[in-house]
Amino acid sequence: MTNELKYRELVSGSLGVGLYWLWKGSFYYEDEWVELLLLLGAMVFVPLAMRQSGTLKTKAERGVVIWSTWALLLAYLQEPGLVAALFALPWLMVSLWLFDRALKKLLLSPLALVDKVHFAAYLYFPIGQLAAFSDRLGWAPLGFSPIIILLTAAHFHYAGFLLPWVLANLLGRKVPSYWQRGVAWAVLLGIPAVAVGITSSQFGVDPWVETLAATIMALGGLGVAFWHARLALEAGQVLTQRLASLGLFLCLGTGMILALLYGWRNYFPLSFLSIPWMYEVHGTMNTLGVGVFGILVNRKTSADKH
Template sequence: MEVLVDLVVMLGMLVIVPMGLRLADVPQAGTAVRLWPLFAVPGAVSLWLPRGALATALACCYAAGTLLLALSAPRRVAANRSLAPAEVALATALVSPAVAATALVAERWGYPLFGFTLEILDLTVPHFHFAGFAAALVAGLVHGAAPGRRSAAFAALSVPLGTLLVLLGYFIDDWAELAGAVVLTAGMWAVGLLTWREVRAGTGDRLTRALLAVSAAVLVATMLLALSWAVGEATGLPHPSLAWMAATHGVANALGFALCSLLAWRRLPRRTGAAPRARTA
């Protein structure tokens, strides 16, 4: 499982985050975007080294880049003077890699941060690259494509809320995490439905339509798996193991949802962007 998780994390670091940042077009994150390889490559290398000082130092390089992203979120909110749904979703996307990087640094050092096992910390890294960054970013993009629809606003707000509740559930209990999983699933299904009905239907390009169709369909299965795992953890009912979740839910979300979504959005006209650019003086 560890090798599979590391490959998924590399995809998030080296492909998903920089591709997503270029789609979002956040001027406040310009430095992080330009220098991203200098942060992401050491972070990716750290995954394959034994735990210790060198792996931790390389993970800290990645954490520095994610900190720049996180700091750009309040700057963007202040510049736009807006907490519109798409802006909330984008702010969540900008902050999520920093959560992942914090877990990565602790795991590479071998330190059970906040009492979490190294296995949980290891899985937190891909979770906040994909359920955090990619999901929130795509929710914001979808809102930008269908700004007048209540379901689009619901998606753009419930994905960040669900992500936050899942994070809080780590510290509270399995029932709180289940509540977060329910909210996140509802938001992701709304993203999938809008992607299918609004975004896919609005383009005539066959490859783009196919990528959007895959990304929407994958969410049905992957979020059902997430719900089944959360219900099992809270109630004690039989549920998939973490290894099975990584091999199914994790891989499908990374490739079928995140990668296909961002590849499709790169092919769409810029008028369907995530959120308005920051106002300039």
């Protein structure tokens, strides 16, 4: 693989995100920062993760992914409406295509925990694309505010795809212990549980449902963070991987502690835990954790093991 082919996802994605930055010029509005995080996930981190895990087999497949993310960029360079939604459609179709491929692979492979986690990344991923399509269409279903729909789109790029992808790489290193299996199941169950919890709160259900869901998700994420802290201390790690593991531990750990506190806000309220503060700090920490440091930790150890 040539260097041009190996790094074109990084170059293309960075160029696209930079173009968005120049186009907007400022990020004084909450939706613009969330859109930036979303595009970072879609154009840079997710394609790199797919390449590193061997999901994209050919140059043509990698090209389809890259061009569909550029279509998503065009969707976010204009006002919501039918045209913007049409530009968001290719990324949604790619996510469904990859889900179909992952499902077929799962049905032909042993149902080991690592296979389930790897499949979960592609199972949850299209939810983010459905939310992005809805956001670009200007449609907010179930009475949710537009910022919640946009946050859902970003959330399922990071917590929905990248976090299970990072976890699958951990599980692929060696046979997991009991506590590591518990972490894996907390992540698997926590991702859809949070969606159910937020939806239940929207319909006026007692907040304990959302609190329980956030607790499961946060404990799973914290488990992945502490797992990387232990990984940083293992023998045989190069310095860059040790630093990346430490960075993932700090950033993801911070993000999950904030998520836990936010989930318990109805019982132990903290004045600073507003939605804008959460997407600015929690969202940014998760972007650094499973995005930047997740890619760096696994840049040499990822393989098509699944």
